[in-house]
Structure formats: C-alpha cells, structure tokens
Amino acid sequence: MIADHLFFAGINLLLAWSVYVVLLSGNLSFAQGAFMALGCYCAGVLTVKLGWTLLPSVLLAGSFSALIATIVGYPTLRLKGIYLILVTLGLTVCVRVLLENFKFIGGVGGFGGMKGADLTWVLMAVLIFGTLLYFFSRGPMQLVCDAVREDELVAASLGINVVATKLATFAVGAFIAGVAGALYGHYMNFVRPENFDVLLSIYVVLYVVLGGVNNMWGPVVGALIMTLLPEYIRILAEWRPSVFGLSILLILLLRPQGILRFRMSTQSSKELLRHG
Amino acid sequence: MLVGQVLNGLVNGAMYSLVALGFTLIIGVLDKLNFTHPEIFMFGGFAGIISINYFPAPWGLVTSFVVGGILGLITEWIAFRRFKSPDSKITAALSSMALGLVFTDWVQKYWGTEPVSLPTLPSWMEQNVRIAEVEFPYLNFFILGVTCLLMITLHTLINKTRMGRQIRAVAESPMNASLLGIDVKKVSQVVFFISSGLAAEAGFLLSLRSASANSEIGLTFGLKALAIMAIGGLGDIRGAMLGGLLIGVMEALLFVFGWGRWVEMTVWVVVIITMVIKPSGLFSARLKTQEARA
Amino acid sequence: MVETSPKKLLVIQHLNKNFGGIHAIKDFNLDVNSGDLIGIIGPNGAGKTALLNTITGFYRANAGQVFFDEIEITNASIHDIALLGVGRTFQNIRLFKRMSVLENVMVARKQIFKRPVLQLFNRLDHEADLERAMDCLSMLNLSDKASKSAASLSYGDARRLEIARALTGEPKMLLLDEPAAGMNETETNELIEDIQLIRSKVSSIVLIEHDMNLIRSLSDRVVAMDFGLKICEGSANEVLTHPEVMSAYLGEDEYVIA
Numbered sequence: 032m033i034a035d036h037l038f039f040a041g042i043n044l045l046l047a048w049s050v051y052v053v054l055l056s057g058n059l060s061f062a063q064g065a066f067m068a069l070g071c072y073c074a075g076v077l078t079v080k081l082g083w084t085l086l087p088s089v090l091l092a093g094s095f096s097a098l099i100a101t102i103v104g105y106p107t108l109r110l111k112g113i114y115l116i117l118v119t120l121g122l123t124v125c126v127r128v129l130l131e132n133f134k135f136i137g138g139v140g141g142f143g144g145m146k147g148a149d150l151t152w153v154l155m156a157v158l159i160f161g162t163l164l165y166f167f168s169r170g171p172m173q174l175v176c177d178a179v180r181e182d183e184l185v186a187a188s189l190g191i192n193v194v195a196t197k198l199a200t201f202a203v204g205a206f207i208a209g210v211a212g213a214l215y216g217h218y219m220n221f222v223r224p225e226n227f228d229v230l231l232s233i234y235v236v237l238y239v240v241l242g243g244v245n246n247m248w249g250p251v252v253g254a255l256i257m258t259l260l261p262e263y264i265r266i267l268a269e270w271r272p273s274v275f276g277l278s279i280l281l282i283l284l285l286r287p288q289g290i291l292r293f294r295m296s297t298q299s300s301k302e303l304l305r306h307g
Numbered sequence: 308m309l310v311g312q313v314l315n316g317l318v319n320g321a322m323y324s325l326v327a328l329g330f331t332l333i334i335g336v337l338d339k340l341n342f343t344h345p346e347i348f349m350f351g352g353f354a355g356i357i358s359i360n361y362f363p364a365p366w367g368l369v370t371s372f373v374v375g376g377i378l379g380l381i382t383e384w385i386a387f388r389r390f391k392s393p394d395s396k397i398t399a400a401l402s403s404m405a406l407g408l409v410f411t412d413w414v415q416k417y418w419g420t421e422p423v424s425l426p427t428l429p430s431w432m433e434q435n436v437r438i439a440e441v442e443f444p445y446l447n448f449f450i451l452g453v454t455c456l457l458m459i460t461l462h463t464l465i466n467k468t469r470m471g472r473q474i475r476a477v478a479e480s481p482m483n484a485s486l487l488g489i490d491v492k493k494v495s496q497v498v499f500f501i502s503s504g505l506a507a508e509a510g511f512l513l514s515l516r517s518a519s520a521n522s523e524i525g526l527t528f529g530l531k532a533l534a535i536m537a538i539g540g541l542g543d544i545r546g547a548m549l550g551g552l553l554i555g556v557m558e559a560l561l562f563v564f565g566w567g568r569w570v571e572m573t574v575w576v577v578v579i580i581t582m583v584i585k586p587s588g589l590f591s592a593r594l595k596t597q598e599a600r601a
Numbered sequence: 602m603v604e605t606s607p608k609k610l611l612v613i614q615h616l617n618k619n620f621g622g623i624h625a626i627k628d629f630n631l632d633v634n635s636g637d638l639i640g641i642i643g644p645n646g647a648g649k650t651a652l653l654n655t656i657t658g659f660y661r662a663n664a665g666q667v668f669f670d671e672i673e674i675t676n677a678s679i680h681d682i683a684l685l686g687v688g689r690t691f692q693n694i695r696l697f698k699r700m701s702v703l704e705n706v707m708v709a710r711k712q713i714f715k716r717p718v719l720q721l722f723n724r725l726d727h728e729a730d731l732e733r734a735m736d737c738l739s740m741l742n743l744s745d746k747a748s749k750s751a752a753s754l755s756y757g758d759a760r761r762l763e764i765a766r767a768l769t770g771e772p773k774m775l776l777l778d779e780p781a782a783g784m785n786e787t788e789t790n791e792l793i794e795d796i797q798l799i800r801s802k803v804s805s806i807v808l809i810e811h812d813m814n815l816i817r818s819l820s821d822r823v824v825a826m827d828f829g830l831k832i833c834e835g836s837a838n839e840v841l842t843h844p845e846v847m848s849a850y851l852g853e854d855e856y857v858i859a
Contacts, residue, residue, distance in 0.1 A: 059397065106583045112397060113340050117537050118582050120530065121575035128572040171730070174708040178697055185695045187679035188657060188688075189709045189770060229526050233404060240401055272412035279405035284389055287398050294699065 034150045038218060040258040041153035045211035047238040047250030048160060053204035054244060055173075056197045057180035058108065061232040062119035063208045065126035066096040068227035070209025071145075071216035072136055078217070079144040085152075089213040096209025097202040104201040108194070123232045130224040141223035148217035156210055164247045168295045176200065177294075237279050243289030252290050311443065312559045318447045318516070320555020321454040325509035326532035327539065327547035328461070329502035335542025336478040336498050340400040343382045345529025346407040347375050347503045351510020352520030353414060359426045367511055368453065375507020376500035382406060383499040407525065414522045422519040450512045457505060458548060465544075470497060478542070506532075527571070534578040540588025550589070609671075610635045610774055610805050611656070616665035618648075618655050618829075625651035627829040629665070633774070635804040638796075640820035640837070642810065644849055648829040649809045650692055653776050657689050658682045670773065684711060688772030688803075690763040692779050698752040702743060702762055705751050706734040709769040734769050740798050741765040742791070757788045761795070773804045781812045793818050813841060825849070 046063055053060040074092035077083040107118045131139045167173055175196060178186040183193045216222050238257055243249020257275060261268040282289060326348050333341045351371045358370035386406045390399035435442040465471040476484040477494045485491045506529075513528070514520040535554055539546020554577065558570045581589065611633035618626040625648045633639050641649050654660040656667055658679040666675045674682050688709075697705050710730045738744045741761040746754065754762060760780055767775055780796075781789045789812060796819055800806065810816050816823060816837060823840040825833040827849040833840050840846055 107579070110582055110586060113400070113541070114537065114582050114586055116340075116400075117534060118579050121534060121579050124530075124575045125572050125579075128569065132568050171707070171710070171727075174700070174704055177700060177704075178708045181697045181699055182695055184659065184679065185691070185697070186708075188659075188683055189766070190680050190683040190711045191708075192678075192680045229530065233408075237401070237405065270412065270416075272408045276405040276407075276409035276412070280385065280402055280409075283398050283402045283405070287395070 036259060036262045038150050038153055040255055041150070041157050042211050042215050043235070043238060043254040043258045044157055044251055045153075045160065045207055045214075046235040047242070047254040048164065048247070049204040049207035049211065050236050050239045051204075051244070051247060051250045052164075052207060053200050054239065055176040055180065056193075056200040057183070058115055058197060058201065059112075059236065060119045060201065060204065061116055061229070061236060062100075062122040063204070063235050064227045064229065064232035065119075065123040066100060066205040066208035067212035067215070067231070068126050068130060068224065069099055070096045070212030071222055071227070072130060072142060072212075073209070074213030075142055075145045075216050075222075076136060078147070079142075085147040085217060089152075089210055089217075092213040093206040093209040096212070097206040100202045100205030101198055104198050108197045108201060120229060120232065123227070123229050127224045127228050130227075137223075139224065141221055142216075143221035145217040145220055145222075148214045152214055152217075156214060160207055161247070168247055173295070234275075237275065240289060241275075241279055241282055243291035243293075245288055245292055245294045247295070249289045249291045309563055312563045313556060314443060314447055316556040316559025317552060318450050318555070319558065320552035321451055322509040322513050322551075323528075323532050323535055323555055324548045324551025325454060325457065325505045325512075326529060327535040327551050328458070328544065329504075329506040330533055330536040331539070331542055331544060331547040332498055332502045332505075334536070335544070336474055337387075337481075337495055339387055339396065340403070341382065341387075341499075341502070342400055342403040343378075343386060343407040343410065344403075344503065344506055345525040345532070346410040347378045347382070348506040348510040348529045348532070349522060349525035350378060350410065350414060351375055351507030352514030352524075353418060353423070353522075354507060355511040355514050356423060356425055356520050359428070364428055367515075368508065371507045371511035372504040375510075376504035378410075378507070379499040379501075379503025380496055382503065383496060387495075387499075411522060411525060418520075418522065420522060422517075422521040424519045425514060428515070428518070446516060450516065453508070453512060457508065461501070461505075461544075464501075470494075474498060531574045534574045538574075538578050538581050538589060540590045543588060543590045546588055546590040608635045609633070610637075610669065611807070612666075612668040613656070614666045614668075616652070616655060616667065617663045618651055618660055619663055624829050626655060626662075629826075629829070629831055631824060631831070631834075633805050633807060635773075637821050638800060638806045638808060638819050640808050640810060640816040640823040641826060642813075642816060642823060642840070642846075643826035646828075647826040647849075649826055650778055651829075652826070653689060653778055653807075653809065656682075657687060657776065683770070683772075686771075686773035687776065688767035688770055688774070689776040690767050690778055690780060692782070692809075694759050694763055696751045696754075696759060696762055696766070698750075700751055701747070702738065702749050702751055702754070703734060703747040705762060706737055706766050706769040707731070709766050710734065711770050733771070737765045737769045740768070740802070741795055757784055760784065761792075764795070764799070768799060768802065771802075775799070775803045775806045777806065777808045777810075779809055779811065781810060781815050789815060817841070 046067065049063050049066070050060060070092040073095045074088040077088035077091060078085060103122060107115065110118060130136065136142045175186070175191055178189065178191060179193050179196050187193050212227070238253035239250045240253070241257065242251065242253025261271050267274050286292065326344070330341065330344055333339050333344070351374075354371040354374040355367040358367040362370070382403060386402035387399050390396075390402065434445050436445045436448065465474060473484070473489045473494050474497070476487065476489055477491055481491050484494075513524070531554070532551070535550040536547050538554070539550030554574050558573055561567060561570050561573060609632050611631070613629055613631040616626050616629040629652065641652070643649050651660065655662050658674070658677055658681070661676050666673060668674065669682070669685055669687060672685060674685065697708070700708070707730060710733065735744060735747065738747055741764055743758060743761055743765055746758065751759070751762065760782070764777065764780060781792055784792065793815055796806070808816070808819065820837050822834065823837050824831055825840050825843070825846045832845050832849065833843045
C-alpha cells in the first residue's frame, strides 16, 4: 500500500519537475499530459509489441517525447503567456484524440500488457533527475535561464540564444514527462488515453504553483503534499479537488510564489557572502 | 442529411459563440483570462434543472442567466479582485482555474458525476418542425432564436447605452476611464455578470438539447470556447461570434463526411495553426476598435 | 606589431528605418574605427536610440547595411550580434532585478556558450569568469556591492551596473545609451573617469548623450542627429557650434552649449 502511494507520489513529482524545467525559461506549459501519454504509449509499444526490455524503452520514450516537443515547440514557443497556455492545452487534447483513434494501440479502449516498473524504478528516476537538477541550479545555465525568464531581449543582447534556451527546456521537460509516463504505464499495466487529459496537465502545473515556482524543491513539496496527504487524511481524499483548489487560491492570495519561494542563488554569490 | 447536420452545427456553433463571447468580453474589457468561465457554463445546465423543478420551463432561461451572473460576481471577487496589476495576470488566471476545480467538485458532490436528466419539458420543446419535407427539431430554432436575441441585446447594450459607453472606455484604458470618473470596479462587475450569464445561458441551452446536465462539459465544450476566442481574436466580439459558428459548422461537416472521430480535435488544430500564423486572431481588432468601426 | 591604417570596426551605410509613417532613421552613414569614442547627440526623437536598436538587432532595418568587424550584421539576430562582440546598455535601466549584482554581470560571460554542454553543470572556467566579473565591477566602483540584490541599488549604481554588465562580455564595441541620464554633476564626473578607464578594455565606444560636458570630455568625434538624419559630424567643438545643430536644440534649456 505504502509502496503504491510512494510510486504515485514519485510520478507526480517527476511530472511537477517537468513543468518546473519548462518554467525555468519562463514558459508555462499545460502540455505535460500529452508528453506523458506519448512516453507511456511509446514505451508500451516497444515492450509489448517489439519485445524490448524496460530500460531502453523508457529512455527512448523520453527521447520521443522530447523530439515531439522540439518539433512542436519551434513554431509555438515564440508565443507568450495566454497564447502558449492555449496551444499547450490544445496539444494535450490533440494527443489524446490521436491516441484514441489508433486501433494499433488500443484506441479508446486502452492499451495493456505493460509491466515491469515498480517503486525502485521511480526512486531511481527521481534520484537521477533530482541530482541533475541540483547541479544545474548551481551552475551558469541556471543564470542564463533566470535571465531569459526575466527579460528576454536583454538576455539576447548579452549573447544568449533565447529561442534555443526555451526549446531546450521544453524538450527536457518533455523528456522527464515521457519517462514518467513510461514508468506509469508499466506499473499500471493498462492505460487509456483519457488518463492523460487536460485535467492532468492542469493538476501538474498547480502542484508547482502550490509548492513554489522559484526553485527545484517547490515541485517536490507540491507534489508530495497533494499526493500523500489525501492518502492519510480521508476527508482530503474525498474532497481532493476542492481542497486542492482552495489551497491554490489561498497560496495565490497570500504567498503567490508558492510555499517555498526562495530563489536558489548561484554558487558565486554564496562564495562571496562567505568570504565577505 | 447535409442540411440537418449543418443546422446542428450552427446550433452548436451558437452555443460556442455565447461562451466565447463571455471569454472575449472579459479579456477585451478587463484584460483578464477567466478560467472559471467553462465551469460556470457547465453549471448553467444544473441551474436549469433546479429552475425547471420550481418554475415553468422557459423561466430557466432567466434563472440560468442570473445564476451564472451571480457566480461571475463571486468569481470576480475571489479570483480577480486582488490581482489587478499587469504582473498578476497569470496568477489571476491560475486562481480562476483553481476556483473552477472547486465549482466542479461541488457540483459533482451534489449531483454525482453522471449526467443528470432534466425534468420533463413542455411538449413543444420536443416537437419537430417540417420545412421542405425535412423534419427539424423545433428546439434547434429555439436555441438559435435565443442566441440571436442575446447577441442583439449585447450589441445594443454596448453601443447604445451609457453603461456600454463606460464599458468601451474601460476597454480602451482603465486608467483613463477612472480619471474620467467611471467606476471601474462597477464596470468590471457588470462585465463579469454579463459574461458569466451568457455562459450559463449557453449551458442551459445545451442541457435542453441533450435533455440532461453534464458536469464534465466544462473542460471539453467550455474550453473549446477559449480556443474559439483566440481564433477570432482576443477581445473581438465579432470574432467570437463568427469563430463559434465557423467551428460548429466545421465539426458538423466533419461528421457528414465520416470524419467524426476527429471532431474533438478540430478546434484545437485550428487554434494552434492560427496562433502560429496570426496570433492576433482572424479578426485582429480588439473590442474598442471594433466598436469604433461599427 | 605595425599599426596600419585604423580598422573600421563599425560601418553603417544608407541605413533606413521607419515605423509606418514615422521615419526614424534616414539614409544614415557612419564609420567607427577601432580605438574611437564617438558621441551621438540630438534632440529627443532624433533617432539616436532607434539607431542603437537597429545596429544591435532590436529593430529590423528597412534599407541599408551595417557591418561589424567586416561582417555584415544587418538584420542578424540580437544574440548573434552580441556574440560577435557588440555590447550595449539601455536608456531605461533594464537590470535583472531578481538577481544579485554579481549574478547580473556573471550572466554576461559568453564563455558559457563556447562549450554549452560542459557548462551545463560544470563550473569550468568559473574562476576566470568570477575574476573578469569582479574586474568589471571594480572598474565601475561596484565591487563592494557584489552580493547585494540588483533591485536595492541606488539610481547611480544601477546605471553603472548596466555598463559593467555590458562590459563583462568582453565586447569589442560598447554602445552606451544615455549613461549619465539623471546623474548629478559629481556622479557625471565620476562617470567620465570610469569611461576613460573602460576605453582601455574595449576597442570602440559609441556614446549617446545629452550631457555636453560628457560629450566634450570623451569624444574623439561627434555626430549630431535630427529627424533621423545625420546633420553634422566632426570634432566636439565643430559640431557643438554648428548653426544647424544649435537651431535643432533651440529653445531647449538643457542643451545650452557652454
């Protein structure tokens, strides 16, 4: 039972991180449901139809999502704010409809037979991505992303290729979501396209909003709170959407940057503060 | 039958338009994206159910509008009042999303997640009309009629009344409007009331058509209206109306030609393409300049 | 090394930029040699910032060409132009307010892009970056404020940070857009000293300014603009006493030419 809860918490954490990574360069993406679905089905086809083992399938699934993200992102990432939200929502819907219409992968009825993932896999994924994120946030590329997020034109005037930065974060975010999807599918055994729809995309974004948007730990807090707490407090489970919605409202009213709102300053600033 | 399907498409389109109109009003006048809008649309059907239980059926038109309007006022107060600065636009949109989740949950707690049948309707609503040897449901014309009436009323309101002038002024520039003595808060409330009323009305009409109220349509039907608004141009009233009808007819035609499986995707493909080619929408004038031309 | 004739670092030929009906830059020509400090003056709306924006890729030119270091940069992307060695500041200060002073200049270090994948997590060359960043900060008297948040700086310090940031990327040419705006006389004199110090670190500087004291003290040559046209070019004295220039400024007290 606990293993179950932890598994889903891990998956949600990966998804929250995937939103966070895209947010690093200032884009709010509601497409993570789509990338999760693509990753899940891609890995599923590889293991079930082609007999691959799990690890290469998961990696290829993530790469597939990243590839789609790059192709779709290239024309659309110049859009900002509301327009990007719309396009990413649209992407989630389109992927779902596409998946529902291919008999090869089960259509609306769903796709089954995937197996092999368990808590260990998720924990490994969380550890690996977490470590990579941690070292990233202490390095120079974090600063580059911060600059792009704050003022794209000025960042460009400093030599930063803004388009490439945005595409890169979009693709990496899609990779993480794809891996999460692949692991999810191989745990659940059986999935349907409706598992990966707009509501999922919205929830995942809201985990990050709740936990904190400025650093990599915020998504951890948001995902863990919203996945684990309801398991242990029954009222929360029954009224999950309301509790979630009200928590978000409260957070946005009182502490709009999220529960953990500190910004991780880079290594050099810390050095200076230490040496005076 | 082609004509019948196209008519169906127009009716769907009319309802899309009403919801898209509401979205576009709030963006055009107040520069805010109201994600609670689709859920208020969803609630319109339930408001109708309650109303039909106590009053004669046609009163449902009025009650759903009023209930929607009130929900709109509540939304404005909870999700938007505090977030007025330009930086907070995304925060406000996210709040409204969260509020939408809460609304849906409460509806589902009270009525369950399955569609809820409407109580019995007056017989005239279920009859057909014969035109050129083809049977059309009377309801379709009723819905189209109501929609036309609402749009004409809206047009008159915006163009010929004092409140309409104030709305246009705020759309142009809230700061200048308040310097001219216009109560921007009141205008904001009026716009939210009208916009949400329209959405709930559309929800009620939809429930009449399917003889049931469904709590899931917010994120499917309702969100499409958001896409339609973007296709027509943010803030563009004419764009929302024409966009809705266009998408409605497109979906119907897809059905006719046997591509029904792809219908749910239509509007989203169109909006993605539009955003890439011409992000300002097919009719790029905003509320103010569109009115200036009218 | 034998110095032949000075290299033309920036060459602008027949540059045109209009916005609908407004002609911001009309048939503009300019050569900037390496080692030059060129001052650009003109009343508000003359097209000075538009010129800067067009050179750096912020605006697309309608006609004409711009060459930097013998490479054509007309309508190139902003970041490509920056990577070639063009640094700029902004008229309305555009610092990264959420970052510290040090972070603001560190982000300008272009070494990141020479080996992007390694730099993702690694801190290769970190020491060199830090050193150069602190160097630039000290040139503008900001070393002691390195760990402060950029949002907390005074106006004068913020203006100087703008310059330090543009400098950290080791540009060959620095474009300064009204760096002395809003400064008092003391601050302006300090700025003159700072810019003279900076001259040794970059090849050329193009300076847009209203403060004639600054222009006189620093410029090798001055260009005057009005209504998008170059109306005069020459030494500071020549330009500032030119009748057309005087009449362009006529009636505006702040441009009294002493």
